[in-house]
Amino acid sequence: MADDWQNAMDHAVALARRAGEVVREALQHDRKVMTKSCSVDLVTQTDQKVETLIIQSVKEKFPTHRFIGEESVAAGEVCVLTDSPTWIIDPIDGTTNFVHAFPFVAVSIGFSVNKQMQFGVVYSCLEDKMYTARRGNGAFCNGEPLQVSQQEDVKQSMIATEFGSSRDPEVVDKIFSSLRNILCIPVHGVRGAGTAAVNMCLVASGCVEAYYEMGIHVWDVAAGSLIVSEAGGVLMDVDGGELDLMSRRIVAANSRTVAERLVIEIDAFSPPRDDK
Ligand code: LIP
Incomplete structure:
Protein backbone atom coordinates (compact mmCIF):
# COMPACT_ATOMS: atom_id res chain seq x y z
CA MET A 1 0.00 0.00 0.00
CA LEU A 146 13.17 21.65 5.72
CA GLN A 147 13.66 22.22 9.44
CA VAL A 148 11.64 24.51 11.70
CA SER A 149 13.39 27.32 13.62
CA GLN A 150 15.08 26.29 16.89
CA GLN A 151 14.10 29.58 18.57
CA GLU A 152 11.94 28.83 21.63
CA ASP A 153 11.82 32.34 23.06
CA VAL A 154 8.60 33.88 21.76
CA LYS A 155 10.09 37.35 22.32
CA GLN A 156 12.72 36.55 19.67
CA SER A 157 10.09 35.19 17.28
CA MET A 158 8.31 36.22 14.11
CA ILE A 159 4.65 35.19 13.92
CA ALA A 160 2.44 34.81 10.85
CA THR A 161 -1.31 35.28 10.77
CA GLU A 162 -4.08 36.61 8.52
CA PHE A 163 -7.14 38.82 8.88
CA GLY A 164 -9.32 36.23 7.08
CA SER A 165 -12.44 36.92 5.07
CA SER A 166 -15.04 37.63 7.76
CA ARG A 167 -15.99 41.26 8.20
CA ASP A 168 -18.35 40.55 11.11
CA PRO A 169 -17.30 43.26 13.63
CA GLU A 170 -17.29 40.77 16.55
CA VAL A 171 -14.97 38.43 14.66
CA VAL A 172 -12.75 41.33 13.55
CA ASP A 173 -12.54 42.53 17.18
CA LYS A 174 -11.28 39.10 18.29
CA ILE A 175 -8.76 38.97 15.45
CA PHE A 176 -7.44 42.41 16.45
CA SER A 177 -7.42 41.64 20.16
CA SER A 178 -5.36 38.47 19.51
CA LEU A 179 -3.03 40.42 17.27
CA ARG A 180 -2.58 43.20 19.85
CA ASN A 181 -1.91 40.68 22.65
CA ILE A 182 0.68 38.82 20.59
CA LEU A 183 2.42 41.97 19.29
CA CYS A 184 2.67 43.24 22.86
CA ILE A 185 4.27 40.06 24.29
CA PRO A 186 6.33 41.56 22.50
CA VAL A 187 7.35 39.49 19.46
CA HIS A 188 9.86 40.62 16.84
CA GLY A 189 7.13 41.01 14.21
CA VAL A 190 3.92 39.76 12.67
CA ARG A 191 3.66 38.89 8.96
CA GLY A 192 1.14 37.31 6.63
CA ALA A 193 1.68 35.99 3.10
CA GLY A 194 -2.07 36.01 2.33
CA THR A 195 -2.21 32.24 2.05
CA ALA A 196 -2.45 29.77 4.91
CA ALA A 197 -0.55 27.15 2.94
CA VAL A 198 2.44 29.44 2.32
CA ASN A 199 2.38 30.69 5.92
CA MET A 200 2.65 27.08 7.08
CA CYS A 201 5.52 26.43 4.67
CA LEU A 202 7.26 29.50 6.17
CA VAL A 203 6.95 27.83 9.60
CA ALA A 204 8.38 24.61 8.14
CA SER A 205 11.23 26.60 6.54
CA GLY A 206 12.16 28.33 9.82
CA CYS A 207 11.38 31.85 8.49
CA VAL A 208 8.64 32.39 11.08
CA GLU A 209 8.32 30.58 14.40
CA ALA A 210 4.54 30.16 14.24
CA TYR A 211 1.37 30.75 12.28
CA TYR A 212 -2.13 30.88 13.74
CA GLU A 213 -5.51 31.66 12.23
CA MET A 214 -9.21 31.24 12.96
CA GLY A 215 -11.56 31.06 9.96
CA ILE A 216 -9.39 28.96 7.65
CA HIS A 217 -10.77 25.82 6.00
CA VAL A 218 -9.53 22.25 5.88
CA TRP A 219 -8.33 22.68 2.27
CA ASP A 220 -6.18 25.70 3.27
CA VAL A 221 -4.20 23.76 5.90
CA ALA A 222 -4.39 19.99 5.20
CA ALA A 223 -1.22 19.77 3.10
CA GLY A 224 0.63 22.39 5.15
CA SER A 225 -0.11 20.58 8.40
CA LEU A 226 1.98 17.58 7.35
CA ILE A 227 4.73 19.82 5.94
CA VAL A 228 5.00 21.55 9.34
CA SER A 229 5.00 18.36 11.40
CA GLU A 230 7.48 16.60 9.09
CA ALA A 231 9.79 19.64 9.42
CA GLY A 232 9.76 19.11 13.20
CA GLY A 233 6.95 21.51 14.11
CA VAL A 234 3.84 21.11 16.24
CA LEU A 235 0.15 21.65 15.51
CA MET A 236 -2.59 22.47 17.97
CA ASP A 237 -5.94 24.12 18.33
CA VAL A 238 -6.03 27.81 19.33
CA ASP A 239 -7.20 26.72 22.80
CA GLY A 240 -4.17 24.44 23.22
CA GLY A 241 -6.08 21.20 22.55
CA GLU A 242 -5.52 18.75 19.75
CA LEU A 243 -5.76 20.08 16.18
CA ASP A 244 -9.06 19.29 14.49
CA LEU A 245 -8.70 19.93 10.76
CA MET A 246 -12.44 20.57 10.41
CA SER A 247 -12.62 23.15 13.21
CA ARG A 248 -11.31 26.06 11.10
CA ARG A 249 -8.75 26.98 13.78
CA ILE A 250 -5.04 26.28 13.86
CA VAL A 251 -1.73 27.02 15.53
CA ALA A 252 1.32 25.67 13.67
CA ALA A 253 4.61 26.34 15.42
CA ASN A 254 8.25 25.36 15.62
CA SER A 255 7.78 24.14 19.21
CA ARG A 256 5.22 23.40 21.89
CA THR A 257 6.76 26.22 23.97
CA VAL A 258 6.04 28.90 21.36
CA ALA A 259 2.61 27.45 20.47
CA GLU A 260 1.46 27.32 24.09
CA ARG A 261 2.68 30.87 24.74
CA LEU A 262 0.62 32.13 21.77
CA VAL A 263 -2.46 30.20 22.88
CA ILE A 264 -2.51 32.27 26.10
CA GLU A 265 -2.84 35.45 24.02
CA ILE A 266 -5.32 34.27 21.38
CA ASP A 267 -8.86 35.55 21.86
CA ALA A 268 -10.45 32.41 20.45
CA PHE A 269 -13.72 32.09 18.58
CA SER A 270 -15.32 29.16 16.77
CA PRO A 271 -16.38 29.67 13.15
CA PRO A 272 -18.98 27.17 11.85
CA ARG A 273 -17.18 23.86 11.29
CA ASP A 274 -16.34 22.70 7.76
CA ASP A 275 -18.18 19.41 8.30
CA LYS A 276 -21.44 20.97 9.50
C1 LIP B 1 -7.47 31.98 2.19
C2 LIP B 1 -6.53 31.52 3.29
C3 LIP B 1 -6.12 32.69 4.15
C4 LIP B 1 -7.34 33.26 4.80
C5 LIP B 1 -8.37 33.65 3.76
C6 LIP B 1 -8.70 32.49 2.84
P1 LIP B 1 -8.35 31.01 -0.19
O1 LIP B 1 -7.78 30.88 1.35
O2 LIP B 1 -5.42 30.91 2.85
O3 LIP B 1 -5.23 32.28 5.15
O4 LIP B 1 -7.00 34.36 5.58
O5 LIP B 1 -9.55 34.06 4.41
O6 LIP B 1 -9.41 31.45 3.49
O7 LIP B 1 -9.77 31.45 -0.06
O8 LIP B 1 -7.51 32.00 -0.92
O9 LIP B 1 -8.22 29.62 -0.69
Missing part, protein backbone atom coordinates in the same frame (compact mmCIF):
# COMPACT_ATOMS: atom_id res chain seq x y z
CA ALA A 2 2.91 2.33 0.81
CA ASP A 3 3.90 2.39 -2.87
CA ASP A 4 0.37 3.34 -3.83
CA TRP A 5 0.63 6.46 -1.73
CA GLN A 6 4.02 7.28 -3.28
CA ASN A 7 2.43 6.99 -6.74
CA ALA A 8 -0.37 9.26 -5.58
CA MET A 9 2.13 11.75 -4.21
CA ASP A 10 4.16 11.78 -7.43
CA HIS A 11 0.92 12.44 -9.29
CA ALA A 12 0.03 15.27 -6.87
CA VAL A 13 3.39 16.94 -7.46
CA ALA A 14 2.96 16.71 -11.24
CA LEU A 15 -0.58 18.08 -11.01
CA ALA A 16 0.45 20.94 -8.72
CA ARG A 17 3.13 21.92 -11.24
CA ARG A 18 0.62 21.79 -14.10
CA ALA A 19 -1.88 23.80 -12.05
CA GLY A 20 0.83 26.37 -11.33
CA GLU A 21 1.34 26.86 -15.08
CA VAL A 22 -2.39 27.53 -15.46
CA VAL A 23 -2.25 30.07 -12.60
CA ARG A 24 0.81 31.86 -14.02
CA GLU A 25 -0.77 32.00 -17.49
CA ALA A 26 -4.03 33.36 -16.04
CA LEU A 27 -2.12 36.17 -14.35
CA GLN A 28 -1.26 37.52 -17.81
CA HIS A 29 -4.95 38.18 -18.49
CA ASP A 30 -7.91 39.92 -16.88
CA ARG A 31 -9.34 37.87 -14.04
CA LYS A 32 -13.11 37.65 -13.73
CA VAL A 33 -13.84 37.86 -10.00
CA MET A 34 -16.94 36.38 -8.35
CA THR A 35 -17.87 36.19 -4.68
CA LYS A 36 -18.91 33.28 -2.42
CA SER A 37 -19.93 33.62 1.24
CA CYS A 38 -19.50 37.43 1.28
CA SER A 39 -18.17 40.30 -0.82
CA VAL A 40 -14.55 39.66 0.21
CA ASP A 41 -14.63 35.85 -0.19
CA LEU A 42 -13.42 35.74 -3.78
CA VAL A 43 -13.32 33.08 -6.47
CA THR A 44 -12.23 33.20 -10.10
CA GLN A 45 -12.71 30.96 -13.11
CA THR A 46 -9.09 29.89 -12.63
CA ASP A 47 -9.86 28.47 -9.14
CA GLN A 48 -12.64 26.40 -10.70
CA LYS A 49 -10.60 25.40 -13.77
CA VAL A 50 -7.63 24.25 -11.66
CA GLU A 51 -9.80 22.25 -9.25
CA THR A 52 -11.55 20.50 -12.17
CA LEU A 53 -8.19 19.74 -13.79
CA ILE A 54 -6.86 18.15 -10.59
CA ILE A 55 -10.00 16.18 -9.70
CA GLN A 56 -10.54 14.83 -13.24
CA SER A 57 -6.97 13.66 -13.50
CA VAL A 58 -7.01 11.99 -10.05
CA LYS A 59 -10.34 10.28 -10.82
CA GLU A 60 -8.83 8.72 -13.94
CA LYS A 61 -5.80 7.41 -12.09
CA PHE A 62 -7.34 6.58 -8.69
CA PRO A 63 -11.05 5.96 -9.36
CA THR A 64 -11.91 4.88 -5.80
CA HIS A 65 -10.45 7.91 -4.05
CA ARG A 66 -12.60 10.65 -2.55
CA PHE A 67 -12.24 14.44 -2.67
CA ILE A 68 -12.73 17.53 -0.58
CA GLY A 69 -12.16 20.51 -2.87
CA GLU A 70 -12.73 24.16 -2.00
CA GLU A 71 -14.74 24.95 -5.12
CA SER A 72 -16.65 21.64 -5.11
CA VAL A 73 -17.76 22.34 -1.54
CA ALA A 74 -18.73 25.89 -2.58
CA ALA A 75 -20.82 24.26 -5.34
CA GLY A 76 -22.66 22.10 -2.79
CA GLU A 77 -20.57 18.93 -2.34
CA VAL A 78 -20.42 17.62 1.22
CA CYS A 79 -17.30 18.28 3.26
CA VAL A 80 -16.81 15.13 5.32
CA LEU A 81 -13.51 13.44 6.05
CA THR A 82 -13.92 9.67 6.12
CA ASP A 83 -11.34 6.87 6.53
CA SER A 84 -11.18 6.48 2.72
CA PRO A 85 -8.20 7.80 0.78
CA THR A 86 -9.17 11.46 0.30
CA TRP A 87 -7.58 14.27 -1.68
CA ILE A 88 -8.03 17.64 0.04
CA ILE A 89 -7.56 20.35 -2.56
CA ASP A 90 -7.27 24.11 -2.57
CA PRO A 91 -6.74 24.94 -6.25
CA ILE A 92 -5.64 28.51 -5.44
CA ASP A 93 -4.80 29.27 -1.84
CA GLY A 94 -4.49 33.03 -1.81
CA THR A 95 -7.26 33.84 -4.25
CA THR A 96 -7.33 37.47 -3.10
CA ASN A 97 -3.58 37.65 -3.77
CA PHE A 98 -4.18 36.12 -7.20
CA VAL A 99 -6.86 38.68 -8.00
CA HIS A 100 -4.50 41.52 -7.08
CA ALA A 101 -1.35 39.85 -8.49
CA PHE A 102 0.15 39.91 -4.97
CA PRO A 103 2.92 37.39 -5.44
CA PHE A 104 2.06 34.55 -3.02
CA VAL A 105 -0.35 32.08 -4.58
CA ALA A 106 -0.29 28.36 -3.88
CA VAL A 107 -1.81 25.13 -5.09
CA SER A 108 -2.40 22.95 -2.04
CA ILE A 109 -3.01 19.20 -2.22
CA GLY A 110 -3.25 17.05 0.90
CA PHE A 111 -3.96 13.33 1.00
CA SER A 112 -5.51 11.61 3.97
CA VAL A 113 -6.14 7.93 4.81
CA ASN A 114 -7.93 6.90 8.01
CA LYS A 115 -8.20 10.62 8.75
CA GLN A 116 -4.42 10.89 8.92
CA MET A 117 -2.46 12.98 6.41
CA GLN A 118 -0.18 10.78 4.30
CA PHE A 119 1.35 13.45 2.11
CA GLY A 120 1.11 17.17 1.51
CA VAL A 121 2.09 19.18 -1.55
CA VAL A 122 2.09 22.99 -1.60
CA TYR A 123 3.29 24.65 -4.79
CA SER A 124 3.95 28.36 -4.33
CA CYS A 125 3.65 28.90 -8.02
CA LEU A 126 4.91 32.46 -8.48
CA GLU A 127 8.02 31.72 -6.42
CA ASP A 128 8.35 28.32 -8.12
CA LYS A 129 8.75 26.62 -4.73
CA MET A 130 7.47 23.05 -4.47
CA TYR A 131 6.99 22.06 -0.82
CA THR A 132 6.40 18.37 -0.16
CA ALA A 133 6.08 16.07 2.80
CA ARG A 134 5.33 12.39 3.15
CA ARG A 135 4.43 10.92 6.53
CA GLY A 136 7.59 9.70 8.25
CA ASN A 137 9.87 10.91 5.44
CA GLY A 138 10.49 14.58 6.25
CA ALA A 139 9.56 17.81 4.50
CA PHE A 140 11.28 19.40 1.53
CA CYS A 141 11.30 22.54 -0.61
CA ASN A 142 12.45 21.91 -4.18
CA GLY A 143 14.06 18.73 -2.86
CA GLU A 144 15.99 20.43 -0.01
CA PRO A 145 15.12 19.23 3.53
Whole structure:
Protein backbone atom coordinates (compact mmCIF):
# COMPACT_ATOMS: atom_id res chain seq x y z
CA MET A 1 0.00 0.00 0.00
CA ALA A 2 2.91 2.33 0.81
CA ASP A 3 3.90 2.39 -2.87
CA ASP A 4 0.37 3.34 -3.83
CA TRP A 5 0.63 6.46 -1.73
CA GLN A 6 4.02 7.28 -3.28
CA ASN A 7 2.43 6.99 -6.74
CA ALA A 8 -0.37 9.26 -5.58
CA MET A 9 2.13 11.75 -4.21
CA ASP A 10 4.16 11.78 -7.43
CA HIS A 11 0.92 12.44 -9.29
CA ALA A 12 0.03 15.27 -6.87
CA VAL A 13 3.39 16.94 -7.46
CA ALA A 14 2.96 16.71 -11.24
CA LEU A 15 -0.58 18.08 -11.01
CA ALA A 16 0.45 20.94 -8.72
CA ARG A 17 3.13 21.92 -11.24
CA ARG A 18 0.62 21.79 -14.10
CA ALA A 19 -1.88 23.80 -12.05
CA GLY A 20 0.83 26.37 -11.33
CA GLU A 21 1.34 26.86 -15.08
CA VAL A 22 -2.39 27.53 -15.46
CA VAL A 23 -2.25 30.07 -12.60
CA ARG A 24 0.81 31.86 -14.02
CA GLU A 25 -0.77 32.00 -17.49
CA ALA A 26 -4.03 33.36 -16.04
CA LEU A 27 -2.12 36.17 -14.35
CA GLN A 28 -1.26 37.52 -17.81
CA HIS A 29 -4.95 38.18 -18.49
CA ASP A 30 -7.91 39.92 -16.88
CA ARG A 31 -9.34 37.87 -14.04
CA LYS A 32 -13.11 37.65 -13.73
CA VAL A 33 -13.84 37.86 -10.00
CA MET A 34 -16.94 36.38 -8.35
CA THR A 35 -17.87 36.19 -4.68
CA LYS A 36 -18.91 33.28 -2.42
CA SER A 37 -19.93 33.62 1.24
CA CYS A 38 -19.50 37.43 1.28
CA SER A 39 -18.17 40.30 -0.82
CA VAL A 40 -14.55 39.66 0.21
CA ASP A 41 -14.63 35.85 -0.19
CA LEU A 42 -13.42 35.74 -3.78
CA VAL A 43 -13.32 33.08 -6.47
CA THR A 44 -12.23 33.20 -10.10
CA GLN A 45 -12.71 30.96 -13.11
CA THR A 46 -9.09 29.89 -12.63
CA ASP A 47 -9.86 28.47 -9.14
CA GLN A 48 -12.64 26.40 -10.70
CA LYS A 49 -10.60 25.40 -13.77
CA VAL A 50 -7.63 24.25 -11.66
CA GLU A 51 -9.80 22.25 -9.25
CA THR A 52 -11.55 20.50 -12.17
CA LEU A 53 -8.19 19.74 -13.79
CA ILE A 54 -6.86 18.15 -10.59
CA ILE A 55 -10.00 16.18 -9.70
CA GLN A 56 -10.54 14.83 -13.24
CA SER A 57 -6.97 13.66 -13.50
CA VAL A 58 -7.01 11.99 -10.05
CA LYS A 59 -10.34 10.28 -10.82
CA GLU A 60 -8.83 8.72 -13.94
CA LYS A 61 -5.80 7.41 -12.09
CA PHE A 62 -7.34 6.58 -8.69
CA PRO A 63 -11.05 5.96 -9.36
CA THR A 64 -11.91 4.88 -5.80
CA HIS A 65 -10.45 7.91 -4.05
CA ARG A 66 -12.60 10.65 -2.55
CA PHE A 67 -12.24 14.44 -2.67
CA ILE A 68 -12.73 17.53 -0.58
CA GLY A 69 -12.16 20.51 -2.87
CA GLU A 70 -12.73 24.16 -2.00
CA GLU A 71 -14.74 24.95 -5.12
CA SER A 72 -16.65 21.64 -5.11
CA VAL A 73 -17.76 22.34 -1.54
CA ALA A 74 -18.73 25.89 -2.58
CA ALA A 75 -20.82 24.26 -5.34
CA GLY A 76 -22.66 22.10 -2.79
CA GLU A 77 -20.57 18.93 -2.34
CA VAL A 78 -20.42 17.62 1.22
CA CYS A 79 -17.30 18.28 3.26
CA VAL A 80 -16.81 15.13 5.32
CA LEU A 81 -13.51 13.44 6.05
CA THR A 82 -13.92 9.67 6.12
CA ASP A 83 -11.34 6.87 6.53
CA SER A 84 -11.18 6.48 2.72
CA PRO A 85 -8.20 7.80 0.78
CA THR A 86 -9.17 11.46 0.30
CA TRP A 87 -7.58 14.27 -1.68
CA ILE A 88 -8.03 17.64 0.04
CA ILE A 89 -7.56 20.35 -2.56
CA ASP A 90 -7.27 24.11 -2.57
CA PRO A 91 -6.74 24.94 -6.25
CA ILE A 92 -5.64 28.51 -5.44
CA ASP A 93 -4.80 29.27 -1.84
CA GLY A 94 -4.49 33.03 -1.81
CA THR A 95 -7.26 33.84 -4.25
CA THR A 96 -7.33 37.47 -3.10
CA ASN A 97 -3.58 37.65 -3.77
CA PHE A 98 -4.18 36.12 -7.20
CA VAL A 99 -6.86 38.68 -8.00
CA HIS A 100 -4.50 41.52 -7.08
CA ALA A 101 -1.35 39.85 -8.49
CA PHE A 102 0.15 39.91 -4.97
CA PRO A 103 2.92 37.39 -5.44
CA PHE A 104 2.06 34.55 -3.02
CA VAL A 105 -0.35 32.08 -4.58
CA ALA A 106 -0.29 28.36 -3.88
CA VAL A 107 -1.81 25.13 -5.09
CA SER A 108 -2.40 22.95 -2.04
CA ILE A 109 -3.01 19.20 -2.22
CA GLY A 110 -3.25 17.05 0.90
CA PHE A 111 -3.96 13.33 1.00
CA SER A 112 -5.51 11.61 3.97
CA VAL A 113 -6.14 7.93 4.81
CA ASN A 114 -7.93 6.90 8.01
CA LYS A 115 -8.20 10.62 8.75
CA GLN A 116 -4.42 10.89 8.92
CA MET A 117 -2.46 12.98 6.41
CA GLN A 118 -0.18 10.78 4.30
CA PHE A 119 1.35 13.45 2.11
CA GLY A 120 1.11 17.17 1.51
CA VAL A 121 2.09 19.18 -1.55
CA VAL A 122 2.09 22.99 -1.60
CA TYR A 123 3.29 24.65 -4.79
CA SER A 124 3.95 28.36 -4.33
CA CYS A 125 3.65 28.90 -8.02
CA LEU A 126 4.91 32.46 -8.48
CA GLU A 127 8.02 31.72 -6.42
CA ASP A 128 8.35 28.32 -8.12
CA LYS A 129 8.75 26.62 -4.73
CA MET A 130 7.47 23.05 -4.47
CA TYR A 131 6.99 22.06 -0.82
CA THR A 132 6.40 18.37 -0.16
CA ALA A 133 6.08 16.07 2.80
CA ARG A 134 5.33 12.39 3.15
CA ARG A 135 4.43 10.92 6.53
CA GLY A 136 7.59 9.70 8.25
CA ASN A 137 9.87 10.91 5.44
CA GLY A 138 10.49 14.58 6.25
CA ALA A 139 9.56 17.81 4.50
CA PHE A 140 11.28 19.40 1.53
CA CYS A 141 11.30 22.54 -0.61
CA ASN A 142 12.45 21.91 -4.18
CA GLY A 143 14.06 18.73 -2.86
CA GLU A 144 15.99 20.43 -0.01
CA PRO A 145 15.12 19.23 3.53
CA LEU A 146 13.17 21.65 5.72
CA GLN A 147 13.66 22.22 9.44
CA VAL A 148 11.64 24.51 11.70
CA SER A 149 13.39 27.32 13.62
CA GLN A 150 15.08 26.29 16.89
CA GLN A 151 14.10 29.58 18.57
CA GLU A 152 11.94 28.83 21.63
CA ASP A 153 11.82 32.34 23.06
CA VAL A 154 8.60 33.88 21.76
CA LYS A 155 10.09 37.35 22.32
CA GLN A 156 12.72 36.55 19.67
CA SER A 157 10.09 35.19 17.28
CA MET A 158 8.31 36.22 14.11
CA ILE A 159 4.65 35.19 13.92
CA ALA A 160 2.44 34.81 10.85
CA THR A 161 -1.31 35.28 10.77
CA GLU A 162 -4.08 36.61 8.52
CA PHE A 163 -7.14 38.82 8.88
CA GLY A 164 -9.32 36.23 7.08
CA SER A 165 -12.44 36.92 5.07
CA SER A 166 -15.04 37.63 7.76
CA ARG A 167 -15.99 41.26 8.20
CA ASP A 168 -18.35 40.55 11.11
CA PRO A 169 -17.30 43.26 13.63
CA GLU A 170 -17.29 40.77 16.55
CA VAL A 171 -14.97 38.43 14.66
CA VAL A 172 -12.75 41.33 13.55
CA ASP A 173 -12.54 42.53 17.18
CA LYS A 174 -11.28 39.10 18.29
CA ILE A 175 -8.76 38.97 15.45
CA PHE A 176 -7.44 42.41 16.45
CA SER A 177 -7.42 41.64 20.16
CA SER A 178 -5.36 38.47 19.51
CA LEU A 179 -3.03 40.42 17.27
CA ARG A 180 -2.58 43.20 19.85
CA ASN A 181 -1.91 40.68 22.65
CA ILE A 182 0.68 38.82 20.59
CA LEU A 183 2.42 41.97 19.29
CA CYS A 184 2.67 43.24 22.86
CA ILE A 185 4.27 40.06 24.29
CA PRO A 186 6.33 41.56 22.50
CA VAL A 187 7.35 39.49 19.46
CA HIS A 188 9.86 40.62 16.84
CA GLY A 189 7.13 41.01 14.21
CA VAL A 190 3.92 39.76 12.67
CA ARG A 191 3.66 38.89 8.96
CA GLY A 192 1.14 37.31 6.63
CA ALA A 193 1.68 35.99 3.10
CA GLY A 194 -2.07 36.01 2.33
CA THR A 195 -2.21 32.24 2.05
CA ALA A 196 -2.45 29.77 4.91
CA ALA A 197 -0.55 27.15 2.94
CA VAL A 198 2.44 29.44 2.32
CA ASN A 199 2.38 30.69 5.92
CA MET A 200 2.65 27.08 7.08
CA CYS A 201 5.52 26.43 4.67
CA LEU A 202 7.26 29.50 6.17
CA VAL A 203 6.95 27.83 9.60
CA ALA A 204 8.38 24.61 8.14
CA SER A 205 11.23 26.60 6.54
CA GLY A 206 12.16 28.33 9.82
CA CYS A 207 11.38 31.85 8.49
CA VAL A 208 8.64 32.39 11.08
CA GLU A 209 8.32 30.58 14.40
CA ALA A 210 4.54 30.16 14.24
CA TYR A 211 1.37 30.75 12.28
CA TYR A 212 -2.13 30.88 13.74
CA GLU A 213 -5.51 31.66 12.23
CA MET A 214 -9.21 31.24 12.96
CA GLY A 215 -11.56 31.06 9.96
CA ILE A 216 -9.39 28.96 7.65
CA HIS A 217 -10.77 25.82 6.00
CA VAL A 218 -9.53 22.25 5.88
CA TRP A 219 -8.33 22.68 2.27
CA ASP A 220 -6.18 25.70 3.27
CA VAL A 221 -4.20 23.76 5.90
CA ALA A 222 -4.39 19.99 5.20
CA ALA A 223 -1.22 19.77 3.10
CA GLY A 224 0.63 22.39 5.15
CA SER A 225 -0.11 20.58 8.40
CA LEU A 226 1.98 17.58 7.35
CA ILE A 227 4.73 19.82 5.94
CA VAL A 228 5.00 21.55 9.34
CA SER A 229 5.00 18.36 11.40
CA GLU A 230 7.48 16.60 9.09
CA ALA A 231 9.79 19.64 9.42
CA GLY A 232 9.76 19.11 13.20
CA GLY A 233 6.95 21.51 14.11
CA VAL A 234 3.84 21.11 16.24
CA LEU A 235 0.15 21.65 15.51
CA MET A 236 -2.59 22.47 17.97
CA ASP A 237 -5.94 24.12 18.33
CA VAL A 238 -6.03 27.81 19.33
CA ASP A 239 -7.20 26.72 22.80
CA GLY A 240 -4.17 24.44 23.22
CA GLY A 241 -6.08 21.20 22.55
CA GLU A 242 -5.52 18.75 19.75
CA LEU A 243 -5.76 20.08 16.18
CA ASP A 244 -9.06 19.29 14.49
CA LEU A 245 -8.70 19.93 10.76
CA MET A 246 -12.44 20.57 10.41
CA SER A 247 -12.62 23.15 13.21
CA ARG A 248 -11.31 26.06 11.10
CA ARG A 249 -8.75 26.98 13.78
CA ILE A 250 -5.04 26.28 13.86
CA VAL A 251 -1.73 27.02 15.53
CA ALA A 252 1.32 25.67 13.67
CA ALA A 253 4.61 26.34 15.42
CA ASN A 254 8.25 25.36 15.62
CA SER A 255 7.78 24.14 19.21
CA ARG A 256 5.22 23.40 21.89
CA THR A 257 6.76 26.22 23.97
CA VAL A 258 6.04 28.90 21.36
CA ALA A 259 2.61 27.45 20.47
CA GLU A 260 1.46 27.32 24.09
CA ARG A 261 2.68 30.87 24.74
CA LEU A 262 0.62 32.13 21.77
CA VAL A 263 -2.46 30.20 22.88
CA ILE A 264 -2.51 32.27 26.10
CA GLU A 265 -2.84 35.45 24.02
CA ILE A 266 -5.32 34.27 21.38
CA ASP A 267 -8.86 35.55 21.86
CA ALA A 268 -10.45 32.41 20.45
CA PHE A 269 -13.72 32.09 18.58
CA SER A 270 -15.32 29.16 16.77
CA PRO A 271 -16.38 29.67 13.15
CA PRO A 272 -18.98 27.17 11.85
CA ARG A 273 -17.18 23.86 11.29
CA ASP A 274 -16.34 22.70 7.76
CA ASP A 275 -18.18 19.41 8.30
CA LYS A 276 -21.44 20.97 9.50
C1 LIP B 1 -7.47 31.98 2.19
C2 LIP B 1 -6.53 31.52 3.29
C3 LIP B 1 -6.12 32.69 4.15
C4 LIP B 1 -7.34 33.26 4.80
C5 LIP B 1 -8.37 33.65 3.76
C6 LIP B 1 -8.70 32.49 2.84
P1 LIP B 1 -8.35 31.01 -0.19
O1 LIP B 1 -7.78 30.88 1.35
O2 LIP B 1 -5.42 30.91 2.85
O3 LIP B 1 -5.23 32.28 5.15
O4 LIP B 1 -7.00 34.36 5.58
O5 LIP B 1 -9.55 34.06 4.41
O6 LIP B 1 -9.41 31.45 3.49
O7 LIP B 1 -9.77 31.45 -0.06
O8 LIP B 1 -7.51 32.00 -0.92
O9 LIP B 1 -8.22 29.62 -0.69
